[in-house]
Amino acid sequence: MRALPLNPAAATEAVPRRPVRWHIAVFLAPAFLIYTAVMIVPLIETLRLSFFRAVDNRQVYVGTANFSKLLTDPLWSHSFWNALVNNSYFLSIHLVVMVPLGIALAALLSLPRLRGATFYRTAIFMPTMLSFVIVGFTWKLILSPLWGIAPHLLNLVGLQNLFGPYLGDEHTALTTLGFISVWQYVGVPMMLMYAAMLSIPEEVMEAAEVDGILGFSQFFRIKLPLLWPTVGLIAILTFVGNFNSFDLVYTTQGVLAGPNYSTDILGTLLYRTFFGAMLQLGDPNMGAAVATAMFTIMLIVVCAYLFIVQRKINRYQF
Template structure:
């Protein structure tokens, strides 16, 4: 006993208090410099490609070029965008078309993705891997290929759509969907849904597979099977994934440009019926045909796109996501 007591007194770490021991542990903890080394390339690339251009765009929107000399204009470009009828009419038209483009994806693409994921996650379904691959293949196709191919398919002159409808006796239903103002944007939205429905399908499919087997077995013990099991058990558990898909859809749709440009051109015809913020930005910044490019007004439109997307993301993060956390398992 005496030797143990004397040993404890001679050891300063054992006689010291918890605060001193914590300081000693913190001093001995090595600095993990390798984390900074591994993150540095990604941070530098992201800063050069995303952060610096973003601040450059915001700065450019506050200036106006007079005699090839940049002059600080404050918020005059934004006032012109909203107050000048020449600019405001095109901006609100593009914003409205963008909103409708997003609504089509939310009401058609995401529900279809959930249904496909629920069907493909069934263990009784045969060849599910083949179906997943076939549905996901259009996602990896180029926008140019998709836009040009569907423009050929829906062409009233040499397209295959009239002949296909004629084979089933529905040729009377065919109209030049890409050539009429009331149908063009909805048609392009559905084409985009066809191309990208594989993304929500795969994300929801992964979320369904990650549900613990214990939860499913407990539901089956309670007699909850089939569609009732999906609605009462699985759907509430995948709501966080559906929320993430919704915000990704929002960001992607309000950044859309490629499909509209490849199918309808920079003028987003007919009569600007398919004009969205991306094509409006392109014509304004770079100019098109008789329209002279204005990089300051183009930067102003790009800044408004950034603010709209930022507002939508903030609404999701601070309101919707906090409510969806209760469904996480």
């Protein structure tokens, strides 16, 4: 047997040192610099602006006065709470309609005997790749009472009484935009759930078939419990995406989010506050306060999901 060296220093020197992999830092540096310049620096600057106010062309630190003004001042609080309520309603449409619909479509398209499943998956996912400008103006044309195709289609089936100025009515405009957004983005939860279903081990399904669990019972008793982590991920991505929404409302209803601000959400409120609109002058400090409020809401919900919901899901999943 070979004797071990008695000198600890000699033993330490005998261990080869790992080479410093500088090439990793070199390859990551461009992405890190771009992300910092485009995301981190604007975020920090927005947070800083929210605590200042322009006085005589100077930025004066005012603490949380901008947030108090946003939440309590009648000139600002009504618009903010109206946008927050509309955003919550817009989100609820996606959670109640889009997520279950995506799960149902994924379950149907995963059936082994379904013909043309690839075509259906492509057709349903295709709208997510369209520009929001195309989607907004296309649906605006379709639902137009003057030259839209929707009234003619309803006339063909004898349902012309159901048509109305959906985007021009305060009571239906936001709901209509919600369903348009569901149509555009339902392919995302569908594909995520479809991929998660394919990852379920065949042994689990074979064992369920041996126990006589088939059809819908197999989906609700075996597949769906295994897919809860993916459902939670879809829900939190839907939440973040909806609270960042701006494009669809802007292209269909304009920067004033008409009619009568019935489709105003936090994204459009932020745009009008920061940059101004029509006769309204922009206020970067109050706009930064709106953006910080949006960031705080999303941060609280995402952290609650990660530290409470996701930990419990991971604890009980296989």
